[in-house]
Amino acid sequence: MTDTDQSVIEVEELRRSYSGGFEAVSGISFSVARGEIFALLGTNGAGKTSTVELLEGLAEPTDGRVRIFGLDPYRDRARVRPRTGVMLQEGGFPSDLSVAETVRMWAGVTSRPRPAAEVLELVGLTARSSVRVKQLSGGERRRLDLALALLGRPEVLFLDEPTTGMDPEGRRDTWDLVRALRAQGTTVLLTTHYLEEAEELADRLAILHEGELVLSGTPAEVTATRPSRIRFTLPDGTGPEQLPLSLRAAAEGQRVEIRTDRLQTALAELLRWAEQEGVELAGLDARSASLEEAFLEIAQNRRTGTLGRTPEQDDRTGSDDTMAGTR
Incomplete structure (x- = not known):
């Protein structure tokens, strides 16, 4: 699983600094293999979000190297973005649209989108398709976030706190879906504060603290x-x-x-x-x-x-x- 030739995500000596000289990411390195679930863990302020934004191509590293499919996600964004799915902590959808309308709107700006009915069935929102977004529970909104991340059949899926606000049943259903995606060859990079979630899902994980990668390995190796x-x-x-x-x-x-x-x-x-x-x-x-x-x-x-x-x-x-x- 860790053969470099099979790595879909490669991070080498990655650094990210902000104005004032604060270094949020301090020279971290790791790789993620095709079809692997990799969890990035850390306390608040550890550098997880700063790292994931670099992987998603939303910003350019201060130093170091990031490659997704062997491409620079920032400079080659037009080639990388159609092959990735991103589930943010909060989607910020128009509250007066229905669930189905939101999916169709998002599909209009997505390459090769799945049918709306298919993606809503995947995340268990079929029965709520006509409900307005503002009437959804917090857990249902997270399911909608996940649906939109899956619309383009991503080869790499970034999940940022995917089950926040979900009830236990919804969390388990989401875990099953993520495992099914892995079985189909999707590579998943996950950030979560639910350590049970990382233990259940991750093939490997890395723990960040104050911008440094302090420990990595399988959950069994870390424990x-x-x-x-x-x-x-x-x-x-x-x-x-x-x-x-x-x-x-x-x-x-x-x-x-x-x-x-x-x-x-x-x-x-x-x-x-x-x-x-x-x-x-x-x-x-x-x-x-x-x-x-x-x-x-x-x-x-x-x-x-x-x-x-x-x-x-x-x-x-x-x-x-x-x-x-x-x-």
Whole structure:
């Protein structure tokens, strides 16, 4: 999937500065393969929108290189734009037009548009085709935004916060549609604040912070950079200091949390100890890190200057909560 010859989107040392010297994008590089869903994540102000605008050809980079289909999306916009679809955070459609009228209007300025009925069926708006835009719910407006992005049968689809305002059913339906588009060969670049969405959809992702790309890979690779967690409550009379020395544990009263890069080994050792000591571990919960946990820890560690540190390094420098049961 990452073979350069198959890359539809290529970004090399991309920079974007604004007046006053503020650099919103600071030399980032990544590529997206044909038929891949790539999520670009980051906190507010991380540089996502500035990056996507460069990919869409809406502005010229301050420095670096962007290529879509091997073309410059800014200088070759007339050749690139008909092959891409863009779903903005807000479409800004005329509120007095109906859904069907809005689609037909947009089709008039779109190369090789799908039939209006087809695209409305794709996004689940067929039954609302005669309703005025101003009467749509927030989630329905997002579906209309998506319909217009799909009108031209895009080879590359840019989705900016595609499911904001949708109910759970609408969000799942949209995910299914995006997966179906990928199966048909569409390349998707997604920005979202719903980390579950990125975890569900993305083949690969990149996390931006303050204009820099700090981590990239598959969702599994990104979550593997953070420790797994084991949580439980000890009974009265048994303190965290009685845990085996090899189990690193943070405690608040009787509630214990173990962070480990060896989840299966640590859990097995904990259960053996509990059985031997006759200790009941109430509320026992063991799980790998989620993308949300990894994202939040990356943002926090970036602020405190500990990005990339291992749990063992954090332990030696005392960056975690008060520890019990360790050497």
